[in-house]
Amino acid sequence: MWTATAISNLGDGVTMVAGPLLLATVSDDPALIAGGAFAAQLPWLLFSLISGAFVDRLDRRRLVVVVNLLRGGVLGGLAVVIASGHVSVPLIYLASFLLGVGETLADTAYGALLPATVAPADLERANARLGATFTIANQFVAKPFGAWLYGVAAAVPFGLDAVSFVVAAVLIAGIAGPPGEAPETSDKSRHKAVPLRMEIAEGLRWLWRHRLLRVLAVAMGVANIAFCAAFAVFILYARERLGLTDVGYGFLLTTFAVGGLAGAGFAARLARRFGTATVLRAGLIVEVGTHLTLALTTNPVLAGGVIVIFGVHTMVWGVLVSAIRQRTVPDQLRGRVGSVFGLLETGGAALGWLLGAVLTQLWAVTTPFWIAAFAMVAVTAAAWRPLAEATPASVRSEPTPRTS
Incomplete structure (x- = not known):
């Protein structure tokens, strides 16, 4: 595989x-x-x-x-x-x-x-x-x-x-x-007796009743909107704000992948060392800090360093959330619940790209980063307490989820 x-x-x-x-x-x-x-x-x-x-x-x-x-x-x-x-x-x-x-x-x-x-x-x-x-x-x-x-x-x-x-x-x-x-x-x-729409609804209901997974799904969706809105015109940001050439822009993009590769190596160890809940909460703080720093800085080296850290976070967050979902969701519902996460991820990205282009045309090239930072502050505040449930005891595979 x-x-x-x-x-x-x-x-x-x-x-x-x-x-x-x-x-x-x-x-x-x-x-x-x-x-x-x-x-x-x-x-x-x-x-x-x-x-x-x-x-x-x-x-x-x-x-x-x-x-x-x-x-x-x-x-x-x-x-x-x-x-x-x-x-x-x-x-x-x-x-x-x-x-x-x-x-x-x-x-x-x-x-x-x-x-x-x-x-x-x-x-x-x-x-x-x-x-x-x-x-x-x-x-x-x-x-x-x-x-x-x-x-x-x-x-x-x-x-x-x-x-x-x-x-x-x-x-x-x-x-x-x-x-x-x-x-x-x-x-x-x-399955032959149950209409497809009812099976889809069953998956949606299951996810909505499980507080931790519901919070993770919504947080990922909003974070994708914020991220893609901020980075929709990243080439213009790199040129106008950081003063980079096209070659410099290409190197800046590679910092995402560098961070992601590092995050893949750290994810499991970070979860074991600090606990899944702590790592997920730290990731939300990284999101806020990334958008704020990029909104304020004109230093390409600082921007690149922040993006490396952001790349680490996105990989770690994705690894841990996937593991939580795979452990928690009953096997017969994994496809439907996973598809909701996919919809929110891709739908959030599509909406974010459109929103970022509009915001940049109306205001400055840094405006989407400011809005993304404030949006992630709200997400962090709303998700902070529910993320405490992201512990080994609460994410074990169970046929009946914890509800709220």
Whole structure:
């Protein structure tokens, strides 16, 4: 499973670089180029809750295998069209949308598969290793590699990503034993009798009644809005506020990945040393401090240092929250509850990007950072007491959650 995610992350990173380059080759309209990212995100807004219900209905391992093979087919077909010289913007949008639909299913299923594959006590370490692999493969290696491959031939990066999906599917199919098979496979009649909307509602109700997970989900959603609003025009901030060149901006972006990689190494140890609740609370303070510092400073070195710390926090927070959710949510609900987290994360990001662009046009380039700081102060105050429940005793796997 770890190897499969590493290979697919490398392929995804290559495509993330090659996709905008391909759109820029086909069209010089900035709106059309930006639309490619929206086409890939749109399925999360439309289908994430539905995908979560299907993840709980179906055998998760087989679902990942089938979805990866289909995504490989989409990318393989796109590579052939590119090589033939008949690629167009609508076709690229369609491929991006279909890949996004597959991502809602596969990513949700992966999150539900992990607790069936790894012992509960090892979930932090497992999530941290997956996070580190994503950072290395997707952020460090894939970006320059993808740009180089696109220079060799426009179709090559997409063909490579297609192969990566097929290899990942083969690896997941070869996992020994029965991990990931939904427990309700012995009760398929229940799913046939219950409408999909009722199953989705069941997952939403379960999450809303569990105070700790509800607070974590809402906090992550608001934090994503704040973060993406602040960083929507980060290139303008780097140029106008920090006085950086485009090369300097590129180096500044790498500080996120540096921090994320470090956070993957620290996450489990920090939780053991200080306790999960303390680390999560400290992360909220880091969020506030990051936005305040970036709103005030004009020093690129200070900004880079703060972003490294922020990168550490985001990785640690993600690892710990994933482990809490995987331990706490009953297996038959993991897909649906995980899909709500995915919806809030992606929906918050989409809203944040739009909000940041609007705020910067109305006021100064630092305005989104100030608003993000105040928003995170409110989140920190609201979440502080509920986060005390993030202890080993309160996050154990139980069929009946603690409610409030």
